[in-house]
Amino acid sequence: MDGFLLQRRYPETPPSPKDHRHAVERDRDRILHSAAFRRLQGKTQVFGIGQADFYRTRLTHSLEVAQIARSIAKNLILEEPQLGRCLVPELAEAAALAHDLGHPPFGHAGEETLDACMREVSRLTRRKGKQALRFEGNAQTFHILVAAEPKSPSYPGLNLTRATLAGVLKYPYEQDIRNDKFIFASDLPTARWALQKGSSILKARDGKTKSRPHNSITCQILNWADDCAYSIHDVEDALQAQFLHPGDLEQVRFARRVFAHYEETRQEERVPTLTFNEVRERLLDLKRRISPSEHGDERAVRKLAMRDILNDLITSVSVKNCGRGRRADFSWCLTVPDEARILSVLCKSVIWEAVITDPRVAAMSTKGREILRDLFNLLMEEVIVKRSAALFPRYYRPIIEDCLEGGEMEAARAVCNFLALLTDMDALRLHALLRGSKASSIFDFI
Secondary structure: OOHHHHOEOOOOOOOOOOOOOOHHHHHHHHHHOOHHHHHHHHOEOOOOOOOOOOOOEHHHHHHHHHHHHHHHHHHHHHHOHHHHHOOOHHHHHHHHHHOOOOOOOOHHHHHHHHHHHHHHHHHHOOOOHHHOOOOOHHHHHHHHHHHHOOOEOOEOOOOOEHHHHHHHOOOOEEOOOOOOOOEOHHHHHHHHHHHOOOOOOEOHHHHHOOOOOOOOHHHHHHHHHHHHHHHHHHHHHHHHOOOOOHHHHHOHHHHHHHHHHHHHHHHHHOOOOOOHHHHHHHHHHHHHHHOOOOOOOHHHHHHHHHHHHHHHHHHOOEEEEOOOOOOHHHOEEEEOOHHHHHHHHHHHHHHHHHHHOOHHHHHHHHHHHHHHHHHHHHHHHHHHHOOOOOOOOOOOHHHHHHHOOOOHHHHHHHHHHHHHHOOHHHHHHHHHHHHOOOOOOOOOOO
16 A cells, blocks of 8 residues: 555554554554444444344444445455555455444434534534534544544554545534534544545535535445445344334335435435336335245345345445546545445435334434433533532543633533443433433333
């Protein structure tokens, strides 16, 4: 690989002469051994933690995305050897392992709640635009890698290579009250360093107008691997949990709602317009592929069908040299056929209709929002009013103590970062402890 891509921002002691790992292999291992990665085993993917052992968590999802990304990278390098200047399978694997580190407890509901809490602090302190505080899962992922996750007292974060950091920068936008996706203002210098000679940080107005960033080839592979895993594996979990049945896919009413969601997300997902009949035809084809046979193990039939669909998505992609950037990793574009994207987005729409909008799942999200919002307010009162760090774990108290003189904005960021670290059960136990309530699961179905 190009030596420029393997540079680290901070100097380190040279590795042992017996350590023959590639630089990005060390990146991958640093992520695997991080506390933030271990916490993913306690964070919701779709179904609640502890409901059953066979549903995916953020940890198992990240491992599966990493395997898919590695496979895609290996296939592409064999087909286009010139990619070797900027890509090895371990690089795609490292970026994929890291991609969900910033997700807070309770999934996207938790992400939206923490952002709403930060927005409210900004409103009360009359901070607007770029000065406003925000929270976003991808921004938090980058923040963990470059600042929050301790590895050495010699530098902040994990001190990953330029190539790996660029690989996780999915949304290189300035932080602004108008943006849904962004990089925290404190992390912009490191983001610029990671993107140097390849791409640049986009202005807030670009995020508002949905101007698309040009991502590194590693990031493009990560995005598609994430889409593959999310769409196919969540369908598999929904079938296992019986939130979805193969027969649902042939119902006209179900198909109309899937079609409506496909239309709502079509532009953002960059998929072609389809008629209702075209959507229904594809749903019927999916139903035929996943329906169990009259004989044999139903699980094995389903597993084989989902494996074949996933393999089709993985092997469908190719690359072309788009020559946009001076950097090697910004000179390639991943090409995904329309039919592959359509199938992925339709599977996401099926999950939206069968699972996300189910009242049982909606109830989980509501409870999770209430718990996080209450914890945020309780901890802010502890820091701002009582000027105390007593409610925080000992490892986090120095961070809170450092912000006691910094005012409400600095305290809000420290409290938000702490809550984002928690697993679902951590948040439940802390809330039960502070409120004296019975430690019941928020995932109890209505």
